[in-house]
Amino acid sequence: MSVEHIPTIRWQQNDTQHEARWISEAGLPAPERVVVADDTLSADAAFRLCRDGTAILWQGDYQNARNLLQALARRADRPPRRGNETAAPTAAEAFAQHRQSQGRRAGILGNLLIPLTADYRIALRRGQDVVEACTAGLGPAHPKGSDAVISLRGLLALVSAYEWRKKGAFVTALDARIHPHFGVFSPVRGEYVDLVAQAPLPQPCNLAFDIGVGSGVLSCLLAKRGIAKVIGTDLDPRALACAQENVHRLGFNTQVAIEAADLFPASAVKADLIVCNPPWLPATPTSPVEAAVYDPNSQMLRAFLSGVSDRLAPTGEAWLILSDLAEHLGLRSRDELLGWIQTAQLIVVGRIDTKPHHPKTRDNTDALHKARAAEITSLWRLKTALRH
Numbered sequence: 001m002s003v004e005h006i007p008t009i010r011w012q013q014n015d016t017q018h019e020a021r022w023i024s025e026a027g028l029p030a031p032e033r034v035v036v037a038d039d040t041l042s043a044d045a046a047f048r049l050c051r052d053g054t055a056i057l058w059q060g061d062y063q064n065a066r067n068l069l070q071a072l073a074r075r076a077d078r079p080p081r082r083g084n085e086t087a088a089p090t091a092a093e094a095f096a097q098h099r100q101s102q103g104r105r106a107g108i109l110g111n112l113l114i115p116l117t118a119d120y121r122i123a124l125r126r127g128q129d130v131v132e133a134c135t136a137g138l139g140p141a142h143p144k145g146s147d148a149v150i151s152l153r154g155l156l157a158l159v160s161a162y163e164w165r166k167k168g169a170f171v172t173a174l175d176a177r178i179h180p181h182f183g184v185f186s187p188v189r190g191e192y193v194d195l196v197a198q199a200p201l202p203q204p205c206n207l208a209f210d211i212g213v214g215s216g217v218l219s220c221l222l223a224k225r226g227i228a229k230v231i232g233t234d235l236d237p238r239a240l241a242c243a244q245e246n247v248h249r250l251g252f253n254t255q256v257a258i259e260a261a262d263l264f265p266a267s268a269v270k271a272d273l274i275v276c277n278p279p280w281l282p283a284t285p286t287s288p289v290e291a292a293v294y295d296p297n298s299q300m301l302r303a304f305l306s307g308v309s310d311r312l313a314p315t316g317e318a319w320l321i322l323s324d325l326a327e328h329l330g331l332r333s334r335d336e337l338l339g340w341i342q343t344a345q346l347i348v349v350g351r352i353d354t355k356p357h358h359p360k361t362r363d364n365t366d367a368l369h370k371a372r373a374a375e376i377t378s379l380w381r382l383k384t385a386l387r388h
Helices: 043-051 062-076 091-109 131-138 152-167 191-198 217-224 237-249 288-292 296-311 334-343 369-374
Strands: 008-013 016-023 034-037 055-058 112-116 148-151 169-171 176-178 207-211 229-234 256-260 271-276 312-323 346-354 377-384
Touching: 008 034, 043 055, 043 062, 043 091, 055 062, 062 091, 062 112, 062 152, 091 369, 112 152, 131 152, 148 152, 176 217, 191 217, 191 312, 191 346, 191 377, 207 217, 217 229, 217 237, 217 256, 217 271, 229 237, 237 256, 271 296, 296 312, 296 334, 296 346, 334 346
Parallel strands: 016 148, 034 055, 055 112, 207 229, 207 271, 229 256, 271 312
Antiparallel strands: 008 016, 112 148, 169 176, 312 377, 346 377
């Protein structure tokens, strides 16, 4: 019988070796170098430790730990000193530098650690109540569990996600709220949902697939548009649970089925409509929620295109919802996309475009502002070429 591996973090304190369960919401390994600190540690000293890869296990006041995290963020966000002037980076180079900078920042801020009891209580003075947030994001505390350590940044991400889950995100096209779970992308960018609400349905349209169901927002929208049967698929257990909960909450149980599958449903049935909103950028995700944004080498996009023709009914359509941000960043060309469509024996029968409205399109301090300002989100209507 196999024994479950429990990640462990170890540190030295008062000449004694200590250890605890290591919790990382992003699946990161436990830091190897750990020092214990309290309210006497200055922000500058803390930043030097975190920057150099040493984690700080906080044993002072919890609110002071939160203040320290903000101080670390301010120091991490300081622009680098200018050396010799170099040529402006290409869009792809700017994106790579941005990702590298964000990763470095996450590494620094992730090195401030907080102790948790076995039942998810913060073992510090003035610790906030995080039991419900941790239970929602990490699962119920084990009845025989041991004390644990988590990064403060990761803990606050769990708390923020739980607040989103309780409040929900209002989706205009649904006239209802979608409640995202931790690790599942929230439909805060409504333009792609609006495209699905506006596009003309193929006729007939009695069965639809929603590939990569996520929060379930598109499955619910397709059901609201009157499609008799919608099958939403995903491989992520968090997404499957989230979609099922939203489908149930909005009353679409009789129309929408949620299924664990790699892209297409297990049944060989052909659909009148197949919708896919894959990750838009060909890069490697570094956390669960980033998997909704980053798709290494456009693997999911290409797999969807190569397999969708065989799952379409004779008069059916595939709707590919995709931003062209990758094109503006030099990560994927329009010719590549059109080539994959052609190779998959598909033809474009229509396209609906929209400009995104999120704040970063107007933030000229953002490293990727030029590309974001030019971004277009499109719904590509595709049909099988062999039937035309």
